[in-house]
Amino acid sequence: MWQGGGMSAPSIRARIRAEMIEEIKAVARRHLATEGGNLSLRAVARDLGMVSSAVYRYFPSRDALLTELIIEAYQALGDAAEAGDAAAARDDLRGRWLGVSHAVRAWSLAHPAEYALLYGSPVPGYAAPSETVVPAQRVAFALVQVMIDAAVAGRLAPPDGTPVPPPVRVDLARLLEQRPGALTEEQLARGMAAWSQLFGLVSFEVFGRLAQGVVEDSEAYFDHQMRLMADLAGLPAEPGPSSDPGPAARPGQPASEE
Amino acid sequence: MWQGGGMSAPSIRARIRAEMIEEIKAVARRHLATEGGNLSLRAVARDLGMVSSAVYRYFPSRDALLTELIIEAYQALGDAAEAGDAAAARDDLRGRWLGVSHAVRAWSLAHPAEYALLYGSPVPGYAAPSETVVPAQRVAFALVQVMIDAAVAGRLAPPDGTPVPPPVRVDLARLLEQRPGALTEEQLARGMAAWSQLFGLVSFEVFGRLAQGVVEDSEAYFDHQMRLMADLAGLPAEPGPSSDPGPAARPGQPASEE
DNA sequence: CCCGAGTCGAGAGCACTGCTCTCTGTTTGC
DNA sequence: GCAAACAGAGAGCAGTGCTCTCGACTCGGG
Numbered sequence: 392m393w394q395g396g397g398m399s400a401p402s403i404r405a406r407i408r409a410e411m412i413e414e415i416k417a418v419a420r421r422h423l424a425t426e427g428g429n430l431s432l433r434a435v436a437r438d439l440g441m442v443s444s445a446v447y448r449y450f451p452s453r454d455a456l457l458t459e460l461i462i463e464a465y466q467a468l469g470d471a472a473e474a475g476d477a478a479a480a481r482d483d484l485r486g487r488w489l490g491v492s493h494a495v496r497a498w499s500l501a502h503p504a505e506y507a508l509l510y511g512s513p514v515p516g517y518a519a520p521s522e523t524v525v526p527a528q529r530v531a532f533a534l535v536q537v538m539i540d541a542a543v544a545g546r547l548a549p550p551d552g553t554p555v556p557p558p559v560r561v562d563l564a565r566l567l568e569q570r571p572g573a574l575t576e577e578q579l580a581r582g583m584a585a586w587s588q589l590f591g592l593v594s595f596e597v598f599g600r601l602a603q604g605v606v607e608d609s610e611a612y613f614d615h616q617m618r619l620m621a622d623l624a625g626l627p628a629e630p631g632p633s634s635d636p637g638p639a640a641r642p643g644q645p646a647s648e649e
Numbered sequence: 650m651w652q653g654g655g656m657s658a659p660s661i662r663a664r665i666r667a668e669m670i671e672e673i674k675a676v677a678r679r680h681l682a683t684e685g686g687n688l689s690l691r692a693v694a695r696d697l698g699m700v701s702s703a704v705y706r707y708f709p710s711r712d713a714l715l716t717e718l719i720i721e722a723y724q725a726l727g728d729a730a731e732a733g734d735a736a737a738a739r740d741d742l743r744g745r746w747l748g749v750s751h752a753v754r755a756w757s758l759a760h761p762a763e764y765a766l767l768y769g770s771p772v773p774g775y776a777a778p779s780e781t782v783v784p785a786q787r788v789a790f791a792l793v794q795v796m797i798d799a800a801v802a803g804r805l806a807p808p809d810g811t812p813v814p815p816p817v818r819v820d821l822a823r824l825l826e827q828r829p830g831a832l833t834e835e836q837l838a839r840g841m842a843a844w845s846q847l848f849g850l851v852s853f854e855v856f857g858r859l860a861q862g863v864v865e866d867s868e869a870y871f872d873h874q875m876r877l878m879a880d881l882a883g884l885p886a887e888p889g890p891s892s893d894p895g896p897a898a899r900p901g902q903p904a905s906e907e
Numbered sequence: 908c909c910c911g912a913g914t915c916g917a918g919a920g921c922a923c924t925g926c927t928c929t930c931t932g933t934t935t936g937c
Numbered sequence: 938g939c940a941a942a943c944a945g946a947g948a949g950c951a952g953t954g955c956t957c958t959c960g961a962c963t964c965g966g967g
Contacts, residue, residue: 431924434924445945447927507771510856511769512686553880556873562863566863590849591850615817616838690953702919
């Protein structure tokens, strides 16, 4: 943008600038982890040995810095979720489902302040920019993808119970157009139930609304709840017939990078 | 405390003081509703025609004021939930279940800032005091109570699917001691799944993580999701045989006081 | 009745915040 | 080589939570 031609010769200054931006974000992320949600731009600047107004050469406002951190946090969470999926054998559908779930939980517990940025109360005047909607859906996609793979393999149990009422069916059908023919509206509704259940559970745990003497073994509790959701989604209990039925699909800590 | 004897003769000054406390809380609640989460004590004082230091005669800190508002918000939410339960016939178990759910959603959408105080990111240094744990459980109790009533009436379907693993069974059994013999651990686990599902859904909607073109008719979507949870909990679909099977158990806006 | 004690409000002040503006020195592209 | 763009420092503004002091007021007991 400010450099017309191709990406030739990053012109030392531009490279320094890019490094500076990364350094600011790194320090801000560190502050977020230690101090908590109310990020102080002045404190970040102080840690970098510069004065607060200098930071405004790189970010137009504190909210812009937060937005950058939010986007990168969505990426990191999405990466963790997909890594949790990839850690299981492709036909171990329930193992993949639990892999995604436990990866999301592990990342969230390891980065509570960033999780609060993503799924806590939105900051006062700040409105989530459009760049955040796509990465925000990666976790939901990861869960639904397991259901889709199960459906195309003919291993997704047909849902019983309450059918989807017409108005909801319209909304869900619109979502299903992106992945045509794979799932029914009933099945997608169950996948989205698992999705909101996942973040409800993680929010309770990260925000400390659960650990007050209610549940001791919170990981086992979480694992059981997500298995209930796997049942609800219609995922089969055992891996496919073409794979070794080893000790897969155990909770553990599937993925927790950094 | 500062008045030794009984509660005789509130001594004008004490009455004025109590009124002042209520007035401060009322203005603070109004500010919370209009401005958002970051409550400014000085702005509240300004609205009351007093200077900020005067407010400290009534509340030792801003967090103390917030704590008061949090406790009262829990009470209001609990009242709404129980009113939503009471609006349905006692033996219309699914109607009561949905009544509680829709009442919680309606209150939360009507009081987003207070909801964020309860279920959003916890404020920086602030740790939820012990006065908040009991009122925070009222909603969960309201849901579980419907299941208990269904169980004693022999109308709660036995759960199938994944059994509760031993470590979780220990935690749940400890919770069940307060209501002995009514539910199995499997059933309580499903009730708590519905509980976290409820707040996961409401959080998504209140915090604007859902309405971005994903779901249009969010009330119908919520209703369907909570019916899925009623299925999961094992609640019967129809009211009991001793009641008229009229047009009950419809969504609507069961309770939304104030 | 009156007077010390406790209460209340106002004001000034401290340390902090996000952000703007101006000024100086450096780097860049032509 | 030079004008333009950029980077950092510093001062400053308006706002925040909170503390302290000081005068006015009210209350309860003698």
